[in-house]
Amino acid sequence: MDDQSFDRRNFLKGAVVGGAAAAAGTVAVAPTAEAQAQQPAAAAAAPASPAYSFLNIEEAAFVEALVDHMIPADDLTPKGTDIGLNIYIDRALAGGWGKGERLYMQGPWKRGTPNQGYQLPLTPAALYRSGIKATNAHCLKTYGKSFDALNEQQREEVLVDLSTAKITFSDGLPVRTFWATVYQTVMEGMFSDPIYGGNRDKTGWKLIGFPGVIAVHRDNVEKYRGKKYTADALGIADLS
Amino acid sequence: MATKLKEVDVVVVGLGWTGGILSKELTEAGLKVVALERGSLPSPGKDFAVPYIRDELRYVLRHELMQNAARDTLTIRNNPSQEALPMRRLGSFLPGEGVGGSGTHWSGHTWRWTDMEFKVRSMYEERYGKSFIPADMTIQDWGITYDELEPYYDKFEYTAAVSGKAGNIKGQIQPGGNPFEAPRARDYALPALTPILSGVMFAEAAKNNGYHPFPRPSANASRAYTNPDGSKYGACQYCGYCQRFGCEANAKGSPLVSVIPIAMRNPNFELRTNSWVTKVLKDSDGKRVTGVTYTNVLNGEEFEQPAGIVLLCAYAINNVHLMLLSDIGAPYDPVAQTGVVGKNYCYQNGVGATLFFEDKSFNPFISAGGSNVTIDDFNINWAFDRGPHGFVGGYNVAGGFNSALPIGYRPVPRGTPQWGKSWKAATAKWYQTAMTINASGSVAANRYNCFDLDPTYRNAFGQPLMRMTFDYKENEQKMGRHAAALVNTIAKSMNPTRLNEASSRDSWTVVPYQSTHNTGGTIMGTNPRDSVLNKYLQSWDCHNLFVVGANVFPHNASYNPTGPVGALAYWTADAIKNVYRKNPGPLVHA
Numbered sequence: 001m002d003d004q005s006f007d008r009r010n011f012l013k014g015a016v017v018g019g020a021a022a023a024a025g026t027v028a029v030a031p032t033a034e035a036q037a038q039q040p041a042a043a044a045a046a047p048a049s050p051a052y053s054f055l056n057i058e059e060a061a062f063v064e065a066l067v068d069h070m071i072p073a074d075d076l077t078p079k080g081t082d083i084g085l086n087i088y089i090d091r092a093l094a095g096g097w098g099k100g101e102r103l104y105m106q107g108p109w110k111r112g113t114p115n116q117g118y119q120l121p122l123t124p125a126a127l128y129r130s131g132i133k134a135t136n137a138h139c140l141k142t143y144g145k146s147f148d149a150l151n152e153q154q155r156e157e158v159l160v161d162l163s164t165a166k167i168t169f170s171d172g173l174p175v176r177t178f179w180a181t182v183y184q185t186v187m188e189g190m191f192s193d194p195i196y197g198g199n200r201d202k203t204g205w206k207l208i209g210f211p212g213v214i215a216v217h218r219d220n221v222e223k224y225r226g227k228k229y230t231a232d233a234l235g236i237a238d239l240s
Numbered sequence: 241m242a243t244k245l246k247e248v249d250v251v252v253v254g255l256g257w258t259g260g261i262l263s264k265e266l267t268e269a270g271l272k273v274v275a276l277e278r279g280s281l282p283s284p285g286k287d288f289a290v291p292y293i294r295d296e297l298r299y300v301l302r303h304e305l306m307q308n309a310a311r312d313t314l315t316i317r318n319n320p321s322q323e324a325l326p327m328r329r330l331g332s333f334l335p336g337e338g339v340g341g342s343g344t345h346w347s348g349h350t351w352r353w354t355d356m357e358f359k360v361r362s363m364y365e366e367r368y369g370k371s372f373i374p375a376d377m378t379i380q381d382w383g384i385t386y387d388e389l390e391p392y393y394d395k396f397e398y399t400a401a402v403s404g405k406a407g408n409i410k411g412q413i414q415p416g417g418n419p420f421e422a423p424r425a426r427d428y429a430l431p432a433l434t435p436i437l438s439g440v441m442f443a444e445a446a447k448n449n450g451y452h453p454f455p456r457p458s459a460n461a462s463r464a465y466t467n468p469d470g471s472k473y474g475a476c477q478y479c480g481y482c483q484r485f486g487c488e489a490n491a492k493g494s495p496l497v498s499v500i501p502i503a504m505r506n507p508n509f510e511l512r513t514n515s516w517v518t519k520v521l522k523d524s525d526g527k528r529v530t531g532v533t534y535t536n537v538l539n540g541e542e543f544e545q546p547a548g549i550v551l552l553c554a555y556a557i558n559n560v561h562l563m564l565l566s567d568i569g570a571p572y573d574p575v576a577q578t579g580v581v582g583k584n585y586c587y588q589n590g591v592g593a594t595l596f597f598e599d600k601s602f603n604p605f606i607s608a609g610g611s612n613v614t615i616d617d618f619n620i621n622w623a624f625d626r627g628p629h630g631f632v633g634g635y636n637v638a639g640g641f642n643s644a645l646p647i648g649y650r651p652v653p654r655g656t657p658q659w660g661k662s663w664k665a666a667t668a669k670w671y672q673t674a675m676t677i678n679a680s681g682s683v684a685a686n687r688y689n690c691f692d693l694d695p696t697y698r699n700a701f702g703q704p705l706m707r708m709t710f711d712y713k714e715n716e717q718k719m720g721r722h723a724a725a726l727v728n729t730i731a732k733s734m735n736p737t738r739l740n741e742a743s744s745r746d747s748w749t750v751v752p753y754q755s756t757h758n759t760g761g762t763i764m765g766t767n768p769r770d771s772v773l774n775k776y777l778q779s780w781d782c783h784n785l786f787v788v789g790a791n792v793f794p795h796n797a798s799y800n801p802t803g804p805v806g807a808l809a810y811w812t813a814d815a816i817k818n819v820y821r822k823n824p825g826p827l828v829h830a
Contacts, residue, residue, distance in 0.1 A: 069659075069660075070659035070660065071659070071664065072660060072661055074661050074664070076661075076664050076665065076668060077664065096302075097302060100310075101310070102302075102303060102308050102309055102310050102329060102330075103309065103310055103328055103329050104309045104310055104313045104326045104327070104328040104329070105310065105328070106326070106697060106698065108696065110323065110325055112323075112325045113318070113322070114749065115318055115747060115748065115749035115750060116316055116317070116325045116327075116750060117316075117327065117328065117329070117331055117749070117750040117751045118328050118329055118751075119325055119326075119328065156660075159659065163658060183658070186659075187647060187650075188297060188301060188647055191296075191646040191647045191650075192295075192296060192297035192301075192647060193294075193295055193296070193297065196297060204646065205646065207664065207667065207668050208646060208650070208667060208668055208671035208672070209668075209671060209672050210605055210645075210646045210671065211605060212294070213290065213291045213294035213295075214479070214605075215290045215291075215294075215477065215479065215488075216477040216478075216479065217477060217478040217479060217480070217605075217606040218475060218476070218477045218478055220478070220603075220606055221434045221435075221436060221478050221606055222434060224601075224603050224606065225436065225437050225440070225603075226437050226600070226601065227601060228601035228603070228672060229601070229603040229605075229606065234291075235291075236291040236292060236294065236295060238291075239290065239291035240291060240292075
């Protein structure tokens with residue numbers, strides 16, 4: 001029975017003290033929030049030379065250029081590489097998701113209809129790798145340079161063409177599927193918890209006023225109804 | 241070679257809400273029950289603890305609590321002329337895995353489906369004539385009535401800590417509740433949740449348009465609560481992380497907090513996790529089932545578990561799959577229109593508008609799983625004349641938030657660039673200042689929407705995947721257009737700064753997420769010619785087999801399914817305890 005055993009004591013403890021546990025959460029949140037507020041706002045600068053576990057030199061240059069173009073520095077946020085979007089993408093591709101965990105990977109492989117969703121015989125990491133190669137091939141052909149060497153206007157043109165599927169990759173890789181994956185990972189990097197390498201200093205959350213992992217809002221429903229709730233954003237690491 | 245184990249009274253396949261309810265009830269009645277669950281057993285105190293549970297990437301995007309498509313999935317297509325292809329990753333719907341099942345990660349919306357569903361064909365025929373129902377619309381009466389189910393709805397609502405406001409107690413209309421609901425014996429277990437601004441604004445607009453708003457009934461405990469079984473719930477913290485997550489406050493109606501721990505304390509009960517049931521076994525003449533075979537997914541070892549009664553309590557889709565794999569009942573053929581197993585698969589229809597108000601702050605991350613205000617004027621209101629609009633069924637409309645986590649929810653007015661400085665500025669401007677109005681619509685059964693076994697693709701156990709054939713038909717398209725027009729009318733009456741108007745969904749696609757409300761496939765009914773189960777969810781073919789879940793619904797309503805799923809589980813438990821056990825045999829004679 002060991003493999004099916006069930007920690008009844010802890011289970012019941014959890015069940016009985018649910019309300020109390022949640023209330024205790026309030027106590028835990030408050031001092032951390034204060035501590036957080038006392039820290040300098042832009043504590044984390046980008047490491048001088050990011051280390052990658054999936055991206056090769058060409059791919060890293062592509063991803064860095066991509067995230068800096070999509071999330072440029074302005075008075076709202078630092079640029080993409082300064083908030084770790086390249087790091088997020090590298091780790092996502094190196095990890096279980098990138099390697100196709102939870103993806104049904106048996107053939108036969110057919111193109112299917114758009115309603116049938118993802119049908120490629122590629123893990124997300126392999127899709128990214130092929131897509132970067134194909135995009136750079138398009139850039140070389142069109143501009144004589146790889147994506148990372150293009151100027152801002154040319155980069156914009158490439159992204160517009162990718163996102164509207166004006167580009168056709170000569171190797172048969174579907175551009176829409178590549179773009180959807182690229183876009184999804186950039187947004188994940190911007191708005192997922194900072195423990196995954198992106199959203200550094202909770203920049204994405206601060207941009208929109210999302211408070212992160214705040215444990216309890218029971219008293220805030222009425223208190224902040226119609227009023228903007230403003231607390232410092234907290235991530236998982238702040239409460240661990 | 242499978243190791244044959246000692247026979248038990250009852251084997252339960254899948255331990256979520258229905259398996260949990262039946263395990264508790266039947267062990268208390270003295271039956272020996274073994275539950276086989278393909279996933280593992282989460283411990284809410286450890287697995288759902290803050291801060292780790294507050295992780296949108298892990299739980300929403302990476303599906304931590306969901307079934308693993310790499311091991312088993314469906315093939316999908318829109319119509320029988322297409323080649324079905326595997327749903328290679330989850331998208332449109334997200335069945336849960338592990339003890340607690342989808343009862344762990346649901347939002348808690350708990351409705352009472354009424355005779356407008358249970359008597360759907362007879363009511364429409366009586367009012368509009370037989371020709372109002374298209375020839376390919378295979379809706380049929382369920383064989384059960386609201387009055388029969390009322391005490392079981394009540395039992396489920398009180399077990400699951402449902403918060404709400406009654407609209408009709410014993411025929412007396414109650415101010416503030418849903419005036420169209422069927423009569424209930426008493427109010428909800430708990431008062432309604434505290435309203436949020438988007439709900440308040442929607443309620444006012446709905447009223448101004450002549451409709452009847454009410455707080456959505458939801459299994460989110462509005463205050464600490466001990467249910468009639470003694471299970472303790474904490475109060476909902478409006479944390480905004482409800483749908484897709486386990487609840488760290490134990491405030492969500494969940495079988496992991498209620499019926500399952502009670503069953504587990506009973507010496508008549510045994511749980512085997514990581515046990516994947518591959519087949520239900522029949523005796524030589526096919527009149528009874530004899531047990532199930534399963535694989536221990538930790539080491540690949542196979543077992544046969546003989547049982548006097550087999551209860552299929554897995555997710556709706558998996559119950560149908562097991563019936564087809566086990567060759568119990570005649571498989572449905574949509575072209576010849578023969579057979580019954582796989583018939584009447586239904587989904588749900590939906591439209592939504594986003595309203596942007598420059599001068600408001602909605603704090604969309606402050607919400608319970610059921611922080612919606614709803615109107616049923618176009619749903620279970622039989623006075624709403626469908627005649628001029630030409631559709632069967634209805635839709636409910638709701639304003640508010642269930643979830644506004646930022647990877648998935650970043651509203652911007654249509655036409656906003658997708659990246660760059662202006663994208664960033666718009667995202668920053670509108671996250672706090674937008675709200676949504678959504679309509680959820682019923683889906684009438686259609687002869688071509690169904691399940692069967694796929695001829696090509698296989699799961700990790702070498703078994704054929706189940707094939708899902710589904711699309712919205714003209715009925716749903718008409719309803720979708722009606723719903724979109726209504727949502728847009730209400731939205732415009734609120735004078736938003738900007739509005740992303742609702743538009744109807746005309747075809748079903750497997751991406752993005754829509755709803756985990758898949759119904760039908762092993763439907764209940766009045767006779768074995770057009771249904772798989774009788775009104776007690778007992779197989780017409782094998783009287784000691786019961787199949788419990790939304791797979792028994794002959795069509796899908798606009799409402800979330802868990803209310804009748806829970807009620808029917810208690811209803812079936814009573815039929816087994818009080819009748820079947822004393823006199824095993826068909827509970828309804830065909």
